Amino acid sequence: MGISPQIETKGEARSTRRKKQRKASSQVMARQTTATTNLMIILGMMQVTKRIPFEDENVLNLVRAIYIGSNLVIAALYFYIQIQINKKKDMTTLKYVEPAPMGSSEEGKLVTTTIHAYDSNQLRQLWRGQLMGIAMMSFMHLYMKYTNPLVIQSIIPVKSVFEGNLAKIHIFGQPASGDLKRPFKAAQGFMSAMQGANGTVQSDKKAVEAAEKAGRGGAKEE
Structure with a gap:
């Protein structure tokens, strides 16, 4: 007596869900470990x-030099990353739904x-933040005369670069x-928790198709 295909399908679906849940759990634990390590440092x-x-x-002067x-x-790492991005010049199309600003009643915008353009834009954001x-x-050191943060800011930003996507x-x-699949998921924090699901980038086929049908954005970014 054969096993019903429907039962097999349901079993496979449950197995897939469990795998996704385990993967999501491990990703959350990895982010928590990084945050804990930074706090300890x-x-x-x-x-x-x-x-x-x-x-x-x-x-x-030695601390300033460090x-x-x-x-x-x-800066050298960012330049190297830019060289690699331009060298690969991956022109594969990437579609995703960008979340609406917090407090906005608008729907997310299709991008x-x-x-290549996505990675270049992500790198520009890193440059801006740095x-x-x-x-x-x-300002804190020269105007407010704080010196202690110089030491911490000589370590954490470098560590963050190497841990970046x-x-x-x-x-x-x-x-x-x-976790390295584009578009990158934003680090979970207080603001993203407040926004809930609306605060996350969506790249699944269903969300993209819904945004395309609704005509929300769709202009190609260069």
Whole structure:
């Protein structure tokens, strides 16, 4: 007596759901581990900086040099990533639904772009964030005379670059699947939790087709 195809299909569906749930759980745990590690580094470095004699001009200049050096390392990594993006020049079409701004009653906007353009745009956002961080640190150090954050900001940003999706793909050569599948999922935080499902990028076929039928966006980004 054969097994009903319908029963097999249901069994396969349950198995697929379990696999997805396990995968999602492992991804959440990985993000939590990264956040915990960063917190431990910050707390540890806060204790270390209390013992650094910043009043010594030589020590202060050394810390400044380390901070500048860390930013030069980040800049070099970003330039290398850009070279790799341009070298691959992946023109594969990428479609996804961008979430509407928080508090907006509008539906998400359909974005049609390419892998090359998407990665380049993601890198521009990283550059913008890094420059804003440097500007803020410069204000805190030069105007408000804070020195302790120089040490922490010499470590965390460099660590974040190596943990970033673009670095994993273009420096370490990891396949663009799972958490590295484009469009990248935003890190879960307070703001995204407030937005719920509307705050996440949707790239599934159903969401894309619904946005196309509704005529929400669709212009190709270069």
